[in-house]
Amino acid sequence: MFVRHEIVHNKHVVEGLRRKGAQFVEELDEVPTGAVTIFSAHGVSKEVESDAKARQLHSIDATCPLVIKVHTQGRQYAASGRTVILIGHAGHPEVEGTMGQIPGKVILVQSEAEVALLDLPADTPVAYVTQTTLSVDDTRNIIAALSRRFANLIGPDTRDICYATQNRQSAVRELSKQVEVILVIGATNSSNSNRLREIGTESGVPSYLIADGSELNPEWVRGVEVVGITAGASAPEEMVNDVIATLRQLGPVDLSVMDGREEHAEFRLPAELADPPPRRQAAGTATAEAAPQPDPQTAAG
Known part of the structure; x- marks a missing residue:
């Protein structure tokens, strides 16, 4: 495979x-x-x-259903004769895939400054879509700049942006008010994980991006009473537990989980990987629902 x-x-x-x-x-x-x-x-x-x-x-x-939704929206906008603008990061695989899914020319915009440089008349029918791993906060100013620049602009509802990205960014802003150091668990090539670290730093809290407990530098937490832990959207829970276990090796830890928005969305497996439908029963049926995942924002003191 x-x-x-x-x-x-x-x-x-x-x-x-x-x-x-x-x-x-x-x-x-x-x-x-x-x-x-x-x-x-x-x-x-x-x-x-x-x-x-x-x-x-x-x-x-295995394309994320939220990404597929962006592809579909972009094709619909293009089919209606609008110029499609994609808000995202150049070189990101999602951006490359999205630009290759929408027919015709798709213009990539990464900042408000790039909006000002667009060589399009103000009355051009324009539509925008966004990279799903950008939050509402990440895209708000660019969308506002597009609105000022073009009289005929449409775009998707902000709820279509990846909920996992927005929820984590909002939680880190709240977490930064309660802790002295923030540890973000994620990969260095993860757009949303890097943004979480940036938000922590922007909030005035020393913030570090680590893959797991082995990358935790004890000096970062020496003399610190409250450490905040969060994770990127694709970081498995076992990595969060690994970082907590490493902190416990450095000293006693009292763990508390910060209240946050619960995520209940479930995505189906690709058809080729899904289990075959159960055989019909003579009487009675049984169903099972996945338990909601805990919010990954954690404070350890």
Whole structure:
């Protein structure tokens, strides 16, 4: 089994899959003809999809449903004759995939300054979509700049932005009021994890991005009474527990979980990986619901 690009930006998730036999590649020409190939959660372009089909690869699309929604919105805007602007970070795999899913020219904008430089008449029918790992706060000023620049502008509801990104950013701002140091658990190539660290720093609290407990520098917490812990959207809970265990090796820890917005969204597996439907029973049915995941904002003192 091959996976194009890191399935999510978290090395522990990637290494766990690699131990189970998955091979990670950046381009499809590294995959043998006919092999099973998984597209990452960030999504891929139409060109990549066509290339996979031409090479007779058995592809499994693991694109995040929120990313797919952005692709769909972008295609609808383009079909209605609007110029599509994508708010995002150049080089990010989600941005590359989204730009390759929307027909015609898609303009990438990363800042308010770039909005001012757009070579488009003010009356151009324009629509915007956003990279899902940007929060409402990240995009608010750029959207406002677009609104000032273009008289005929539409875009999706802000609720379409990844809830996991917005919830974590809001929680870090609250967490920063209660702690002396913030530890963000995530990967260095994770856009949303880096933003959490930046928010902590902007709030005046020393903040560090670490993958797990092994990267925790004891000097960061020496003499500190309250440490805040948060995690990027793709960081598994076991990594949070690993950091807490490392803190306990440095001294006694009283753990408390900060109140936050609970996340109840559930996404279905790709059809190829889903369990077959259960056989029909003569009488009675049974259902099970996944328990809500705890908010990852934690304070350790």
